[in-house]
Amino acid sequence: MEKFDKITSVAAPLPLINVDTDMIIPARFLKTIKRTGLGADLFSTLRFNEDGSDREDFVLNMPAYKDAEVLVTGENFGCGSSREHAPWALMDFGIKCVIAPSFADIFYNNSFKNGMLLIKLPPEDMDKLMDDAERGANATVTVDLEAQEITGPDGGLIKFEIDAFKKHCLLNGLDDIGLTLQKNDKIDDYEERQKAAQPW
Amino acid sequence: MSEAKTLYDKIWDAHIVDEQDDGTCLVYIDRHLVHEVTSPQAFEGLRNSGRKVRRTDLTLAVADHNVPTTDRSAGIEDEESRIQVEALEKNCAEFDVELYSMDDIRQGICHVVGPEQGFTLPGTTLVCGDSHTATHGAFGSMSFGIGTSEVEHVLATQTLLLTKCRNMRVTVNGALPLGITAKDLILAVIGKIGTAGGTGAAIEFAGEAFQSLSMEGRMTVCNMTIEGGARVGMFAPDETTFEYLKGRPKSPKGGAWEMAVEYWKTLKTDEGAVFDEEIVMQAADIKPQVTWGTSPEDVTTIDGQVPNPADESDENRRNKMERSLEYMDLEAGTPMKDIKIDTAFIGSCTNSRLEDMRAAAAVAKGRKVADGVRALVVPGSGLIKELAEQEGLDQIFIEAGFEWREAGCSMCLAMNADKLAPGERSASTSNRNFEGRQGPGGRTHLVSPAMAAAAAITGHLTDVSDLD
Numbered sequence: 297m298e299k300f301d302k303i304t305s306v307a308a309p310l311p312l313i314n315v316d317t318d319m320i321i322p323a324r325f326l327k328t329i330k331r332t333g334l335g336a337d338l339f340s341t342l343r344f345n346e347d348g349s350d351r352e353d354f355v356l357n358m359p360a361y362k363d364a365e366v367l368v369t370g371e372n373f374g375c376g377s378s379r380e381h382a383p384w385a386l387m388d389f390g391i392k393c394v395i396a397p398s399f400a401d402i403f404y405n406n407s408f409k410n411g412m413l414l415i416k417l418p419p420e421d422m423d424k425l426m427d428d429a430e431r432g433a434n435a436t437v438t439v440d441l442e443a444q445e446i447t448g449p450d451g452g453l454i455k456f457e458i459d460a461f462k463k464h465c466l467l468n469g470l471d472d473i474g475l476t477l478q479k480n481d482k483i484d485d486y487e488e489r490q491k492a493a494q495p496w
Numbered sequence: 497m498s499e500a501k502t503l504y505d506k507i508w509d510a511h512i513v514d515e516q517d518d519g520t521c522l523v524y525i526d527r528h529l530v531h532e533v534t535s536p537q538a539f540e541g542l543r544n545s546g547r548k549v550r551r552t553d554l555t556l557a558v559a560d561h562n563v564p565t566t567d568r569s570a571g572i573e574d575e576e577s578r579i580q581v582e583a584l585e586k587n588c589a590e591f592d593v594e595l596y597s598m599d600d601i602r603q604g605i606c607h608v609v610g611p612e613q614g615f616t617l618p619g620t621t622l623v624c625g626d627s628h629t630a631t632h633g634a635f636g637s638m639s640f641g642i643g644t645s646e647v648e649h650v651l652a653t654q655t656l657l658l659t660k661c662r663n664m665r666v667t668v669n670g671a672l673p674l675g676i677t678a679k680d681l682i683l684a685v686i687g688k689i690g691t692a693g694g695t696g697a698a699i700e701f702a703g704e705a706f707q708s709l710s711m712e713g714r715m716t717v718c719n720m721t722i723e724g725g726a727r728v729g730m731f732a733p734d735e736t737t738f739e740y741l742k743g744r745p746k747s748p749k750g751g752a753w754e755m756a757v758e759y760w761k762t763l764k765t766d767e768g769a770v771f772d773e774e775i776v777m778q779a780a781d782i783k784p785q786v787t788w789g790t791s792p793e794d795v796t797t798i799d800g801q802v803p804n805p806a807d808e809s810d811e812n813r814r815n816k817m818e819r820s821l822e823y824m825d826l827e828a829g830t831p832m833k834d835i836k837i838d839t840a841f842i843g844s845c846t847n848s849r850l851e852d853m854r855a856a857a858a859v860a861k862g863r864k865v866a867d868g869v870r871a872l873v874v875p876g877s878g879l880i881k882e883l884a885e886q887e888g889l890d891q892i893f894i895e896a897g898f899e900w901r902e903a904g905c906s907m908c909l910a911m912n913a914d915k916l917a918p919g920e921r922s923a924s925t926s927n928r929n930f931e932g933r934q935g936p937g938g939r940t941h942l943v944s945p946a947m948a949a950a951a952a953i954t955g956h957l958t959d960v961s962d963l964d
């Protein structure tokens with residue numbers, strides 16, 4: 297997994313609530329057996345016209361936001377399916393950080409496991425960031441995970457909270473499976489105990 | 497003296513392998529269901545790191561999302577679908593995982609197959625790379641959907657790193673009014689709490705209305721728990737549960753069965769246990785439900801109307817409503833019963849069990865599907881299909897003009913050939929009415945099986961009790 301420490305980028309505003317995983321990547325694009333290449337179909341319905349051409353009014357199609365690595369959006373982002381294709385598509389497109397008032401649980405977990413940082417902020421901070429984001433190309437933000445700070449375009453600082461373990465894994469690019477396998481003895485013990493108590 | 501615990505607390509506590517200082521727990525996973533869409537990248541990960549599946553005996557695989565629901569003898573026509581199903585077959589052979597292949601009568605939607613085989617048991621932790629894994633909570637198991645990284649984690653270690661959910665209880669008091677189904681109940685609950693109302697929560701369903709449900713009905717309720725944002729939905733196991741499980745192929749047998757039942761009987765919330773949140777509703781207030789928008793919380797009653805965004809004071813919500821109505825091509829104030837449909841879909845892991853087939857058939861019997869309406873009935877598994885045929889349900893459907901199909905996810909998410917064309921409208925027994933869920937540009941109204949059948953007959957959304 298790639299490490300995440302600090303990024304500076306324009307932030308793309310997507311002021312929608314309940315953005316579901318079918319909006320992020322519709323089911324018809326889930327037929328891949330790989331993790332890469334899904335960025336091409338990210339937000340497919342919002343991003344493209346029926347004939348496949350770009351919808352000019354969609355934020356990630358606008359020249360100012362094409363290379364955005366940060367997405368600023370509304371509450372309950374990522375609700376719906378457990379498909380990890382949603383964070384894969386975002387990451388493959390180049391989004392490394394999503395900032396919202398709240399996220400759906402499964403999406404939240406999936407994102408961290410792929411090295412993407414999700415930040416939850418209270419409404420007043422969200423309003424400020426959304427306003428900044430809407431200013432376009434000149435409004436870059438810096439997200440510093442170590443310091444747990446977002447620096448706005450005019451130098452304003454926003455602090456954010458994050459679970460210490462998630463932060464540690466992200467900063468060091470740690471793979472959960474490797475960490476868990478170090479506890480193999482404990483898993484063996486558990487299995488022994490369970491077998492004795494519940495032989496069915 | 498031990499503290500009073502909820503059902504969820506008990507199962508959680510019984511599965512902790514290790515606890516980190518920050519409260520994150522390594523939790524043992526008793527059962528793992530695998531399907532073709534979310535597993536290829538997980539098996540690829542195992543292969544790349546030279547790891548094996550730790551407990552093949554606790555892992556069960558079945559292809560469901562991509563399988564055709566028409567004649568399968570010629571295989572899968574769509575190349576990408578075929579590759580995904582073949583990848584599952586290859587991976588299961590390589591890693592020694594039990595698989596119900598496409599021509600096995602036990603094949604079906606993973607959330608229908610698990611319970612049907614007795615793979616799902618009370619008191620277990622059960623996961624699958626699919627959000628509707630919540631379904632299995634109907635048995636008093638702690639079941640939840642995971643992403644592909646976690647699928648790989650479970651395959652390799654039979655554990656997951658988790659933080660505990662908050663405890664929430666939804667109680668519906670009183671007997672369910674005649675004609676009100678499990679689907680109406682859960683849609684009404686989601687309408688009340690919203691799609692994010694259960695975020696971070698494990699919901700226990702309690703009260704007479706829930707407890708009187710069959711296992712099928714309980715599965716419908718738990719299935720849609722995720723639509724209320726909760727990770728886990730559960731029912732305390734009782735005689736209904738034990739009766740359903742007794743004699744299933746993978747259920748405990750002989751003396752082990754008696755022992756298991758003794759343990760399962762202890763799986764209920766202790767008197768005095770405290771929930772972080774409690775919702776209480778009255779069954780008598782619940783009417784047949786139908787969705788009008790593009791989120792399962794966009795729900796009203798069949799005798800209601802399409803709501804008016806102008807009545808919504810919150811700007812974000814108003815915008816979302818306007819967007820939904822535009823997508824759904826609906827005018828505020830239109831009576832729900834006036835909305836015409838092109839397709840009726842009876843199926844999905846929410847409503848494709850024998851009881852659902854019977855409910856739909858009871859409406860279809862002796863009637864005809866309206867002109868120009870396509871009506872699909874897709875059983876949840878090959879075994880359900882067989883049982884339904886033994887009861888003659890297939891003939892009732894066929895005579896009424898419904899299509900009777902092979903088991904699979906089908907039009908629930910349109911990954912196989914069954915989809916809505918752009919602009920088409922459906923009455924669907926599935927669980928999600930998201931934009932494009934049943935095909936790009938398709939419009940979905942979520943309803944119960946009887947209401948979907950009724951809509952097929954009249955050609956518009958219908959209250960079953962209005963049928964003559």
Ligand code: SF4
Nearest residue numbers: 628844845905908909
């Ligand atoms: S029937 Fe629908 S919701 Fe259920 S597993 Fe299949 S695609 Fe998912």
